[in-house]
Amino acid sequence: MTSTVTAPVTYGSERLAALITAIGDGALERERSGERPFSAIDLIRRERLGALRVPRADGGGGASLRELFATVITLATADVNVAHILRGHFSHVEERLRLDEEQRRRVTALALSGAIVGNASTELGSTPAGAFTWKTQLSPDGNGFRLNGTKFFTTGTLYADYAEVIASDPDGATVIALVPTDRAGVTVLDDWDGMGQRATGTGTATFSDVAVSADEILQFAPADADTEPPALYLSGAFFQLYVTALEAGVLQALRADAVAHVHQRPRSFAWAPTPAAADDPLLQLEIGEIAAAAFAAEATVLAAADALAAAFDADVRGDDPDLKLAHEASLQAAAAKVVVDALAQKAASQIFDVGGASVVRQTHLLDRHWRNIRTLASHNPTSYKAQAIGAYHVLGTKLPGSGYF
Template structure:
């Protein structure tokens, strides 16, 4: 959408919480530049500076660690709103929010307080895990190696699809340590030997900082090493379903934005309608009103599904806090996230097309960049194959077979 006037750059008197009224100003500022950034490939470095200032990555931190202690439901409310402003930003933070669950909030992390302090400072953490040499997506062992050196290590290897790392202050690197045991190194992105390349060329989500990262004999200190990031802090299977729900929450935010743009487009069409239409004024056309109504209902349903799945994950977190990790709760949360994905992806991808039924041919102009909604939703939905998710759910319903429990599901 063309913006009449850009909102001023917001300022904050201190860190924001999930309840801060300033969030509205921050998201309005982010939304104002989203279409242009996507169209012209302008990286959102300024936006990430604001996010650091707002300490938006610290929402889940406990008050004693310097955060507001938001629940997962409250975090997901913020993520959906941020994604409605710009899904590139929301998706770039996905790995950071997963990091917070695994380390600063975990009693099992080796250096929990260190990572809590890093998060409280406003720092953002990216992820470098995926390798293209593996015959199975998400599988190990890794070719990226951590070789002992003195009281630390040297890290060498290449990772792909390093979402968020281009904008991050730290990066989590999953690598093979001694005896090929999977370890996670958490190191500053400015460390000598780290090379971040902006080579992500996807059809959508073009500005998520998801390029290739090379590690050229990078020094890693002993207190920068944690056990495997997919198991630390959970003690139960299905620990990666929260990261997948964050992807789906971003898709739900896109659907909210589709509704907002559809309403604005329809209200802006004052003078031109087809001569054979039922009404002279476009916004009075009952057929177009029906599309708006359906988009509104779909956006509502998508957000309800996300928040219900967030509640299920909150139960897992609360059990972990009590020292009683519950595999059944974790599996139910994974089911909720998987079911939400199937519905939310479908509604949003269809919504990205319905927008043009409302707007007409003029809305296809490159200057408006409205096709980004469909492109972004389609790209995010492709992160996990819907058919494999649906099959796994069907197998559970028919035979009680639990869902896959490791990463990428």
């Protein structure tokens, strides 16, 4: 990971804009050919985008949480696969920056090096999604440990330098092992077969007798915890809002593609009110609704990001003992998902009304937007979020203290 670039990109800079443009330039062809965006991730390493949230005093990009989410939206507009690949990394950095000085020092050094962290938490099987149990085990081995288990939905790990692996230790406590992806016993498969987010590497990772040193273990939860700790409102809200930000980015891309397609149309319908498609008020209406959805989605995500920032700051200061701000952040992240899921899925269908039958040709690949949005919206059913929000407002029932909220 040697590089001539040492300083991370900063929010609003020309370097950041150039990076996102370079990633976007190859996005459509990658989708068409099935090429994986390894080169795009190498650009991100070189430009130290993963250190965007590290404070400037520590050598990082110094972005606010709102600016981070704005950057995610812009990157998702250029290539939503690449933006999604970084979800585990930005979550890892955010979580460690809120902890003690040693954790902050370690995550700062990692991010400034250009290294990328991937996600390896979810396990397939009979255990309900979101249950606080793990088949993946961390066992003592001399002065260190051995890690064994299989994970799925490991978004980004295919491209990452490290995997953040959630496991159970011999006492039943949940821990995180941060292990290099090139270590013996680590296998990451490109076997994600989803209809959308095809290049995110959201497939299987196996850990077979992987050596883990003591300093690679990060405490996660006490062994006697019956449920996930309420503090997970913060990490859960970040992880969930990130997905909604990806949808907001796709909506921006939808708007641009709809406008471009109208101007490219050589003809309109015989019964259309105007000869030129761009002058057709009905097509303008469709594009206007897509544009309005893109605006509303971005504004909603950024408003929820502000609530999350307030909760993070309060957590660092230790002045939110009742987790009121943390719960509010979770509530707003859930509400953002409910609203943006609906707007995005409608807009992803509307683009096909802008162009008629010719718009469904693989030449345009406009179906990628619907596939990506539908896949992103399926990250935890919207109905559960809406019901939980309703129960809170009607009965005062708090949202689950879960990584899924």
